[in-house]
Amino acid sequence: MPIKYKLKKNDPVVVISGKNKNTVSKILELDKEKGQVVVENVNVVKRHTRPNQTNPDGGIIEKNMPFSISNVMYHCPKCNKGVRLGVKVLENGKKVRYCKKCNEVIDKA
Ligand SMILES: [Zn+2]
Numbered sequence: 001m002p003i004k005y006k007l008k009k010n011d012p013v014v015v016i017s018g019k020n021k022n023t024v025s026k027i028l029e030l031d032k033e034k035g036q037v038v039v040e041n042v043n044v045v046k047r048h049t050r051p052n053q054t055n056p057d058g059g060i061i062e063k064n065m066p067f068s069i070s071n072v073m074y075h076c077p078k079c080n081k082g083v084r085l086g087v088k089v090l091e092n093g094k095k096v097r098y099c100k101k102c103n104e105v106i107d108k109a
Contacts, residue, residue, distance in 0.1 A: 036066040
């Protein structure tokens, strides 16, 4: 099974381009088909809304908008920066992701 994107939901990431560059946050949503991510507090747009059922007073809502997955990298806590991930197979046959810089295994075996 080819793994095109090594990132997963809830992964810590750092933004590597755009106005939110260098922001460390986490993945809220991941759309592998479109190659897009939604990252907490990144690419937030404010929208003025009319009152509705979920927001009876109307006003301004903030929404995290999706953007290209290529704008984020995994944020390795050990390296304290964005890193590339590798995938290796453990003795028990389980695939885990690891940091290519420090070799720290990210997924719990
Ligand atoms: Zn690392």
